[in-house]
Amino acid sequence: FSAFIDNIPYVATMLPVVASIATLMNVDPTLLFFALLTGATLGGNLTPIGASANITALGILRKAGFETKTADFMKIGVPFTLIAVTTGYIVIYLLFR
Numbered sequence: 337f338s339a340f341i342d343n344i345p346y347v348a349t350m351l352p353v354v355a356s357i358a359t360l361m362n363v364d365p366t367l368l369f370f371a372l373l374t375g376a377t378l379g380g381n382l383t384p385i386g387a388s389a390n391i392t393a394l395g396i397l398r399k400a401g402f403e404t405k406t407a408d409f410m411k412i413g414v415p416f417t418l419i420a421v422t423t424g425y426i427v428i429y430l431l432f433r
Contacts, residue, residue: 343376343387350376367432374424382417384409 354372358365380387384394384406394404 341386343380347372347376367428370432371428374428375421378417378420378424381420382410382413386413 350372351369354368355365358368380390384390384404390409394409397404
């Protein structure tokens with residue numbers, strides 16, 4: 337969801353949900369919190385509206401005369417996000433196994 341909603345409100349909304357899930361599963365919430373933060377941060381790179389930094393950067397580019405379409409942004413954002421998320425999952429696995 338963080339590709340379509342800004343990261344900060346998404347994480348703020350999901351923290352209590354993740355805490356409740358951890359309580360129901362009787363597990364330490366640290367791993368789930370870390371996964372939420374990683375996913376939200378990396379997912380924000382998928383689309384132009386996924387992170388406020390993306391919106392700011394596109395505004396600066398527009399003022400400089402460079403128009404970036406959503407499809408063009410996603411041609412880079414999708415592969416980058418897939419590689420970054422895969423790397424993030426590997427790191428989470430290695431740290432918390």
